[in-house]
Amino acid sequence: MINRNGNITWGDWIFDYDVTDFEGLALLHGSYKGISIFHKLSLPVIRVEYDFDPQLDFKDQCQPVNDVIKWDQAWVDKGQDYLKLREIRSGTVLEIGFYMVLGAYHLYQCYYVDKGGYIFVRLWSKGLSCPKSHKQHRHHPYWRFHINVDGGGNRINYTNDFFTGFYQTEGIGTIKNDINHHWLIENTHTGNGVFIKPNITDNARADNFSKGDFYIRKYRTIEDRPWWRNERDDIAFTRHDAIDNNTDVVFWYVGHLPHDADEGEDHWHGVGPILQVYLNEA
């Protein structure tokens, strides 16, 4: 059996992994080619919302829930591999994933770590609470990326087809209908950075329940914690400071994953961004 935490050297990557108590499968203390890249990549919550179902009484409607991936809800019986580490694609990609069941949902949270400096972050889900009435529900995973390129002092840039800029304040944001968009969290002193780009198959956007696509924060110990918002409450912070080129950056990436009962019983669906290390070789 594989331990719930450990240390991995994979090509030029060195990092720890940990199936945490309340933040899902986390990658910690990551470096690439000897350059520190991140402190922690984690998934504190998956917020789930259901459509109103006209075939059910009001008291039987499914309420919003917070799914929290944690070690003690691993899918442990039936001989399943609930913590998977395997080399694939001719040894160029390391898959590290954790499989659990929560209510009627089966969740597989994983990272595909590519030797070329990429991490494909993914949440896969299946399961229907209520197949009778073709109702739809949406999973909204809230990934928390505590990035620290070259040990700290970072800045966040945003680029789409028409614009490139860097953020000057903390805050929530939406990408609306932007095309070819990505973020670059860079160390302006060294020029090294990490691109964060939505997967090209992730087309869903923020809605009234999950209002943002990303949230930019400075690192604060008080916010480095298990999920704290009630089921109906979106991520929110009261204080928003200015940020500059020397910020200890936390980037919340919010995925939106619709699942319609019409898609059938065996529909696997997934969502998640791509991280690519950028090294300044000038």
Place this chain on the structure above:
Amino acid sequence: MTNYTSKKVKSSEQAISEFTDKRIPNLEQIKATTHFLNQFDKEKGWPPIVYSKSSKLFIPQDSGFNTPDIKLFKEATASALSNKKIVKILGSHWIHVVTQHISQMHYKYKGATKQVKPFEFRVIFYSYSLKQAVEVFIDQKKKLTINANLEIYITATYEEVQLAIKLAKSDKRISGYVSKLEAGAILESLTDKKHPSFGHRVIRIMFTKTYDKFKELPPLFYAKVDMNEEKVLIAGEAPCIQKSILKK
């Protein structure tokens, strides 16, 4: 490399400063890998396994993991519970939720060389008596800072889930049907403010057939358990069940 700050723009969400930048992600590699990640071996069922000509297990190292010894977690929890003020705040009915080590986020290293502050913890309790969470922050000098009256979300603990399943399985309304079914659980707050269990920790239990790698299994029976009162509120067939078992 980059031409910084040409003009300032105020977006609808945040202040953002515009500049020119020709650096972009490697889109060709991303597209190729994304394509690969969406090709699953359906014959192997769930969880999704991507097609790959070669695949072998990877064995990680245990020794390098950068977290304190489990004894320090226990020491932090014990330290909080030895504080009379905390015990008084928690009241008569409470649970220990988690003890979280938080100082690993402050460390700095070059490559794989790591330094960790040895002792800095957050201990989280939930008081059923207060209907609130209580957090205790313990710094490196082992000084305790208590943060009570927290109306925050605390996910169901393993112990709560096990107790809720046990209570649901013994409920006479469903006990004859669910003993061999799989049970899943999730915390679900009640919305009816007039309900006697409003504001309590209520866990919804869903019972399904045993695991199938190839099919999704909707709940057959369900129950709601009030953990404050340790009482089953409701139990029966899942509201959306397609063919009633009880009517057979």
